[in-house]
Amino acid sequence: DQQVKQNSPSLSVQEGRISILNCDYTNSMFDYFLWYKKYPAEGPTFLISISSIKDKNEDGRFTVFLNKSAKHLSLHIVPSQPGDSAVYFCAASAFWGGSEKLVFGKGTKLTVNP
Amino acid sequence: EPEVTQTPSHQVTQMGQEVILRCVPISNHLYFYWYRQILGQKVEFLVSFYNNEISEKSEIFDDQFSVERPDGSNFTLKIRSTKLEDSAMYFCASSDDRPNTTTYEQYFGPGTRLTVT
Numbered sequence: 001d002q003q004v005k006q007n008s009p010s011l012s013v014q015e016g017r018i019s020i021l022n023c024d025y026t027n028s029m030f031d032y033f034l035w036y037k038k039y040p041a042e043g044p045t046f047l048i049s050i051s052s053i054k055d056k057n058e059d060g061r062f063t064v065f066l067n068k069s070a071k072h073l074s075l076h077i078v079p080s081q082p083g084d085s086a087v088y089f090c091a092a093s094a095f096w097g098g099s100e101k102l103v104f105g106k107g108t109k110l111t112v113n114p
Numbered sequence: 115e116p117e118v119t120q121t122p123s124h125q126v127t128q129m130g131q132e133v134i135l136r137c138v139p140i141s142n143h144l145y146f147y148w149y150r151q152i153l154g155q156k157v158e159f160l161v162s163f164y165n166n167e168i169s170e171k172s173e174i175f176d177d178q179f180s181v182e183r184p185d186g187s188n189f190t191l192k193i194r195s196t197k198l199e200d201s202a203m204y205f206c207a208s209s210d211d212r213p214n215t216t217t218y219e220q221y222f223g224p225g226t227r228l229t230v231t
Contacts, residue, residue: 032218043118043205043222044157051216089157093220095213100145101159101170102207102220 003027004092006105014113019077021108023090026071030092034102035064035075037086044089048075080112116140118223120206126229127196135191135226137206146189147207147220148181150174157205163189196230203227 036044050057091102148160206223
């Protein structure tokens, strides 16, 4: 049951360039989408979220874009830094549909090369 | 900055034993969650807790699992009789009241690594 899909297991970018992490979903009831950064043996760290009524949300170097018609969202990191190297998870919630749980994708491992 | 804390960081137990994993959510949060991540797999939802009762649980959360908020600060997950397949990282999370119109945030603790031998 892959309601949230991150089809790229890994991504490698050069320091200073843009990192684009993609996520697709199938459940049209999702009303919030969240991005987390995770290091091995640590908990997910919340980065940024977006409501389904918006198409863009920005916080510093992080911007999330949502395309509801395509059921697709992406996280842009500009400029990328070596400290951004981690696994990034996309997660979704159908909070107002009665389910506040997060459904996670499998993650994308981002490597930012100096 | 407020954070979710979890203890212990690592728990080793024998199959069939009971374990209790402890969490202190962010103090003004009202929703509490447990998730787990088996090595190499995705983070999976176990249970959510609101207003002193379970609001949602997954099919993983069977009769061997229970949650409790014994006081105003702690939130616990008990596994009554552990199985080998319960070995995983267990994450506690919490969130504020209902999300606003534009954002929603769940904050996770550092996790407890449970090893069942």
